[in-house]
Structure formats: structure tokens, C-alpha cells
Amino acid sequence: xxxxxxxxxxxxxxxxxxFRPQLPPGxxxxxxxxxxxxxxxxxxxxxxxKQALGTRSIEASATVEAxxxxxxxxxxxxxxxxxxxxxxxxxxxxxxVAFGATVTVRHGNxxxxxxxxxGVEEADPERGSISWISPLARALLLRRAGDKVRFxxxxxxxxxxxxxxxxxxxxx
Numbered sequence: 001x002x003x004x005x006x007x008x009x010x011x012x013x014x015x016x017x018x019f020r021p022q023l024p025p026g027x028x029x030x031x032x033x034x035x036x037x038x039x040x041x042x043x044x045x046x047x048x049x050k051q052a053l054g055t056r057s058i059e060a061s062a063t064v065e066a067x068x069x070x071x072x073x074x075x076x077x078x079x080x081x082x083x084x085x086x087x088x089x090x091x092x093x094x095x096x097v098a099f100g101a102t103v104t105v106r107h108g109n110x111x112x113x114x115x116x117x118x119g120v121e122e123a124d125p126e127r128g129s130i131s132w133i134s135p136l137a138r139a140l141l142l143r144r145a146g147d148k149v150r151f152x153x154x155x156x157x158x159x160x161x162x163x164x165x166x167x168x169x170x171x172x
Contacts, residue, residue: 023120024133031085032100035122039085043078046071081121088119090167097140097165099132104163105140112163117141 023029031039053068091098102116115136116129123131130137139151140162147162 028086029084030088031119036087046075094167097143102166105160108158
């Protein structure tokens with residue numbers, strides 16, 4: 001059998017798989033201040049939960065041990081993420097769309113929608129937070145209220161009118 005098909009012995013350390021969209025080469029992993037604070041709080045909560053589970057692991061329950069391993073993996077992922085992020089400050093010219101902006105647009109059908117441009121770690125399109133590397137965010141960046149932009153959505157080409165650009169606190 002080829003060496004390529006043999007299993008290497010486990011070293012005990014679990015490999016941490018990628019869990020976010022790949023950033024373009026040479027770019028930094030930007031995040032809003034609120035997003036970074038949220039990740040730090042989540043890490044604190046997970047560490048507290050791990051400590052609570054650790055005191056119960058004396059009972060050595062298989063379920064507790066499995067939960068503890070999953071929790072440790074999540075903690076390591078979050079620590080790696082926090083080590084890679086750069087908190088982006090709001091731009092001097094807050095009339096232009098930039099990272100952290102909440103942009104209200106009017107679609108061709110007259111419907112309005114608001115999108116906040118955030119980091120890949122905090123993007124949640126269903127809640128109106130879009131990653132700065134998304135096609136919609138890229139179409140909006142550096143534009144101003146009153147500008148029109150062409151955007152290719154899954155439904156086809158569309159012209160969007162930028163109604164407002166505002167900056168506040170961070171992710172919604």
C-alpha cells in the first residue's frame with residue numbers, strides 16, 4: 001500500500017480547521033470595536049464554562065470529557081481569531097462609505113435596506129451585517145449618499161441608490 005494511504009499516529013493535538021471565509025492575500029483581518037469586544041466576551045464566557053466543567057471532570061464522566069474537548073477546541077479557535085484581528089477605526093471622512101459604516105440603500109424596486117460593513121468574523125447577512133470583502137460591500141465602498149452603484153446580485157444586475165451613510169458604535 002502506498003505511504004499516502006497510511007494513517008499517521010495521533011499526536012494528541014487536534015488540528016484546528018479553517019472556519020471563516022479566506023481573506024484576500026495580503027489583507028488584514030479587520031473587525032469593528034464592538035465585534036472585537038463581543039469576541040473577547042465570548043472567550044471569557046467559554047473560559048468560565050471550561051473552568052466549571054473542569055471542576056466536574058473529577059467525576060471523569062465521558063460526556064463531560066467530550067464536552068471539555070469541544071470547548072477547548074472552540075477556545076483555541078477563538079484565541080487564534082482574536083490574535084489575528086485588527087480593530088478598524090472609523091475614517092476621518094464619514095461622508096464616504098468605509099469599514100464600519102451603516103449604509104441605507106434603495107433598490108430598483110423601491111425597497112430600502114440597511115447594511116453595516118463589518119469584518120468576516122462578525123458578518124451576519126440575515127441581520128444586515130455584511131463582510132467588507134463581499135461583492136455588495138465592495139460596490140458600496142468609497143461612495144457617498146446620493147451616489148448610484150451597479151451591483152450584480154443573484155437576481156441579476158441592479159442599480160442601488162445610496163440614501164444614507166452613518167457611523168455608530170460598531171456591529172449591529
